[in-house]
Amino acid sequence: MAATAAGVFRRTPLERSDQRVAWERADQAFFAAGACHILAWVCRATYPARPIGLVGLRFAGQRQVLHVYATWDSWAFDHAGWNPEADLLAANRKFEQRPLDRIMIADDLAMFCREHCSRMPHQYWSDPLPRARDYVNRHSPPWE
Template sequence: MYVVADGVKQDPVRRWSLPDRVFFACGACHILAFAFLKAYPQSGFAPLWIKPSKGFTGNHIVVVRDDMAFDYHGFSSWSHLFGHIEAKANRWWPGWSAQLIPLPMEVLISESKSREYDGLWLREPKQFLHDAMPRAEQCLRRFPRPPE
């Protein structure tokens, strides 16, 4: 989990200039999740939204299969990853908690479909300074294929 300086997410140039790890942690996680699901449609992974409780920040979208997760960290144990997210968020925002909400894949790249979920508002790949999908696909190639 990363927290970027004030104004970075509102400045398209500064946001695009973030290293991939931070870019896909802070506002483009859903694009990486979509790229993963598109590349591995038969992998059994599904998108999951970590929705912070009212009054908190720290939204994140990962893909999960059983106790395995994938996000900008790569592959990890889902229970370990979520524990890490909870611990780190509670250091910054004491009392932080979240709901886990399954999402359909198409929501990940549709602003209008994402807005159908209370509290979710995702940018489409082309709503970044440049199309974020090729960047996500390139980032994804750095990781191994999902284990069977």
């Protein structure tokens, strides 16, 4: 699957206000907008022997992260599966039509969620961790 901007799947006002409605979106939409951070952390946990990094994208000069993904070497994993990170960045920059900053995330999930107003797994309509593990496992990593 080709790199696709996360913003293509931005949640509607109803999806933002109703967790059940957000949960019922297709996996790609769910993990592109609203649970990208959960997917990134699950990806890293799935491959503990690999140096999987976590990256956040934000509008230049802003503090709030708008998309989180996992990295390995020159590859990135997000809602579109594994793609060259350069392709993922280009897709997001083209869609947003404004400069984006790429920041490395060193926090644990709980700290990230506190600092960026993101949900922890127990705050979703249902547990997103099994869904994220299944999604990661559907995408072959580039080292295989």
